Each structure stands twice: as structure tokens, then as C-alpha cells.
Amino acid sequence: MTISSSLKKTIIASTLIATSLFSCSEVEDAINDIITPEIPTTYTFEHVNYSGQTARIQMLDSLERYIKSGNDGVTKLSTSDMNAIYTNESGDLFGSSKDVESKTANDTDLKVNVYGKIPTYFISAADASGNQDNINGGRLFNVNGHEPAQMVAKGLMGATLYYQSVSNYLTNEKLDGADNETVEEGEGTAMEHYWDEGFGYFGAATDYADNTEAKNWYWAKYAKSRADVYDVSGDIFNAFIAGRVAIASKDYEERNKQRDIIIAKWEELVAINVIHYLNSLATDTEVGDQMHHWSEALAFAWCLQYNSSKVISSSEISNIIDLLGDSVNDVSSDDITAVKAALKSTYGFSDEVVNNL
Incomplete structure (x- = not known):
């Protein structure tokens, strides 16, 4: 830096x-x-706390695993149980009073408002569960061929985790209005704390760059999974560290530079996952695999909506979602090619990247 x-x-x-x-x-x-200022190689600072973000990620993971328990075709899922995890009804899940539902963006002007979709997927998952006829390839699908576990998990990765980080905590509105003088024990200044919360939603271990055995969640995990073809993991992680150092140095120009790297590379991470699952869909021969990969591609496409500084236009996102349709049966090879071409053009991906994701 x-x-x-x-x-x-x-x-x-x-x-x-x-x-x-x-x-x-x-x-x-x-x-x-x-x-x-020396830039550390791990996200380790004297006063850091993003425990609320970690708890929400663990709640999302718990919710996803609960829905996947219906993959056996025997277990009957309960909408009330799903909602209890989503809202942290008990008030002490993972030792936290935080919840996922209240931090999920609710924007009815979006092409797809994930907040409104979640309850319907809880209902359809419960309705489909406990019936072997709704299991295909070892996975539970609802009557429309959507995989509820994927729609909920990936949908909330966008509407909660991605949104809260790039469209809330890392924005000028949030950071510039925050105190950066008074240090609170265990949390740092208000500005440092907001930055840390943004980092927390990425889901990376503090030694993410070097520890291949570390536990990483959701976005951080997906960044590592795609790194052999298109690696944004280091860009995002190192920018979070460098931006935190810049805040401590009160170098706000550098802070914003690093923030912009995070937001741009995270948006690319969303896009490459859409392409990855469409590539899988294009080569699948089993119906269960096709519905599974289509569900993931569509839900990641929804995620593109949740970046207030996004490069891709809202109209282009709308076109992509329309091309992906309402079931895997709506998608042709031409549709897959068109979506991939749109993302390639928007983000400047090479043919090699697009073809090998």
C-alpha cells in the first residue's frame, strides 16, 4: 500500500x-x-470484532444443511423450523442474538426480490420433502424443478452477505460518517469496525491466503474454488487487509482505492460462478444434475443485483434472469451462450476463462 x-x-x-x-x-x-505502513499477511489487528457476521453465516449454513436433510426423501421438513433458523427465533443460535432475516435486503424494485422468495422456498421445500418422487440425483427439488437448498443459500449469499458488505458497510455513506478517532476495546474505531464487519461477510479465515486447511465460508470458499481458472481470492483478501491498514493510518484515499478493488473483484466472483454453473449445465446428461446446476446458476444471477456500485446494468441482469427462465426446461444452448457472452463482454473475461470455469 x-x-x-x-x-x-x-x-x-x-x-x-x-x-x-x-x-x-x-x-x-x-x-x-x-x-x-507494513501490510500484514493475515487479517489480524489489535481490536477486531465481526462475530455478528460470523454468526449469521453459521445460521445460513445451518439453514442450508437443514433443507438438505430432506435429500433423503424420508425426512419431513418444517417451515417453522426453517423460519426459526432464519429469524433466530430462540435468540441464541451460535451464542448470538443476531439473525439473517433482518439483514436481508428487501427491495421490491428488483427484478427478483430474494427477501420475498425465501418464505416460498421454505413452503415448497416442506411440501416436497418426505417423498422419494421429489428426489432426483440425491437432491430435493420442488414442483417447479428448483432446488430449495440452493435457491435459499445462494439467494441469501447475495441478498444478505454480499449486499451487507458492498452496499452497506463499505460504502462512502457508512465509512465517511464514522468516527475514526475513538478506539473501543475489542472493536477499534467505528470506521474500523464497519470495515471489519464488511470483511466478516466475505467469510474468510484470518490466514486465508496461506492456510489451505482453514475453514472458509460461502464467498471466500467459492473464491478459492474458482482460483485455478480465475483467481480473485487474493485481490479481495489483500484489499481488505490493506484497507484496514489505511484506515488506521487515516489514509482515506487509499482506503477507498482498496474498497473499490474489493467491490469490483467480488462482483467478478459472482459473475464467474454464474458462468461456472452454466458450463456444468451445458455438459450435464442427468436431469438431477441439470436441475441442480441450473438452480445454482439462476440464484447466483440473482446475486448480481445486490451491488449498489455494480458494473453490470440492471437491464442486463434482467435479460440474464429472463434467459435462464423459470425451470431448466426453459433454457436452450443458445440461451446459455448468450448469458455467457453478456458476462464475458461486461467483465472483460477472456475466452479461456469463460470456457474453462
């Missing part, structure tokens, strides 16, 4: 004034002492 030019000039000028009575060599030594 580099100190912004204006801040660096001010520091150097002040140093020159303060050392004007010293020799030239001493002045040069003083200037050389103005070093760039």
Missing part, C-alpha cells in the same frame, strides 16, 4: 520544517523514515 500523494507531501513538508536545523544527511534520514 502507498500513502496518498497529498498526504505524503504534507508529511514530507512537515518533516523538512522540523529538521531544518539538522544536516542534509539527517534530513534525508528523516525522509527515509517516512515508510509505508
